[in-house]
Amino acid sequence: MRIRDEFGAVFESEQFVAGFAPRGGPSVSPGMLALVSVPQYAERLTDRQAADAVRGRIDWKYALGLQLADPG
Template structure:
């Protein structure tokens, strides 16, 4: 949220729509998923480490 507050929208969802299925239930916006992936890569976190970090911040 701090990244969004500081920089505004970094990735526009419309640029990533083709990469996601059109069926199924609602999900997070494609732009948000792209941003999370970039930040995870920048921090050099595995998927498990990223999930643990999120759980730690929710607590």
């Protein structure tokens, strides 16, 4: 959270565009996916547990720059 306070957005989506197909349905931004993977790895969470953390934990929402009412 301190990194986000100090530097703002850490990962910009434009840095990760090449890793995602241009076709298909809408998705979460590549930068957001990259940012979620850091605390997921640090806390040794499964994908489902990380998704639950984004939906229900204030610290994860703050670190990702989401509104508290964001459904995650």
